[in-house]
Amino acid sequence: MSDDEAKLKLAKKYELLDPDVRLMLQVKAGDAGAFESLVAKYQARLVGILRHMISDKEQAEDLAQDVFLRVYRARERYVPTARFSTWLFTITHNVASSALLKHSRRKEVNLTNSPSGSMPTRPLDTMAKEKSSLMPTRRADQDELSSIMRQAIDQLGDRQRMALLLSRFEGMSYQEIADTMELTPQAVKSLLSRARLKLKMIVEPYVTSGILPGMLAEGISHDDRSQESKSPTE
DSSP states (O other): OOHHHHHHHHHHHHHHHOHHHHHHHHHHTTOHHHHHHHHHHHHHHHHHHHHHHSSOHHHHHHHHHHHHHHHHHTGGGOOOSSOHHHHHHHHHHHHHHHHHHHHHHHHHHTGGGSOSSOOOOOOOHHHHHHHHTTOTTSOOOHHHHHHHHHHHHHTSOHHHHHHHHHHHTSOOOHHHHHHHHTOOHHHHHHHHHHHHHHHHHHHHHHHHHOOOGGGTHHHHHHHHHHHHHHOTTO
16 A cells, blocks of 8 residues: 555545544635634633643733644645644644743843742643642642642643643543654653652642642752753653
């Protein structure tokens, strides 16, 4: 079987399995209503993911619009080789990575004028509620625990954070996350394992003994980011 035949077979498979792929194929054929349906289904989810990655709500909304613009511009070249959501979140990951890189460069330029120790606020109440039941020794105030969880998530590397969000909030498998982030499934498994371990290391002392994340997170974050930079496969 030639490469073209294999791609055609794969495209037919996803067309049959995924209704969103069928919608995108309708977009390819010029159906504006199909595109509006995809935007309506995924816009809030994209903004949610991007707001976890980017601290500014308005910027997250702008980046979501950028993602949809890229989807629309790519419509004539679209060939389904994965679930539509995998393709969409691949674009989202690329857009978020570019935005974070630009932000990092601006931060380096403006470092002397930036306040230290500030933490962006992101909607992580769902995860906070789940974590609150893991360590019953200390019953923390829910709002306070939500704040702690936001700080803990902020200590994750960008790739860890994206992998965790795709896993927990989008329900993606290791393979789907790997396809989205252009990693191997084993690398995704490693990212998620380290992310969960770090969250536990930061949150557990607070829940059990009232130790704030700031007392521990800086050292943990430094070690983990160093490990990420050394190993491109993890």
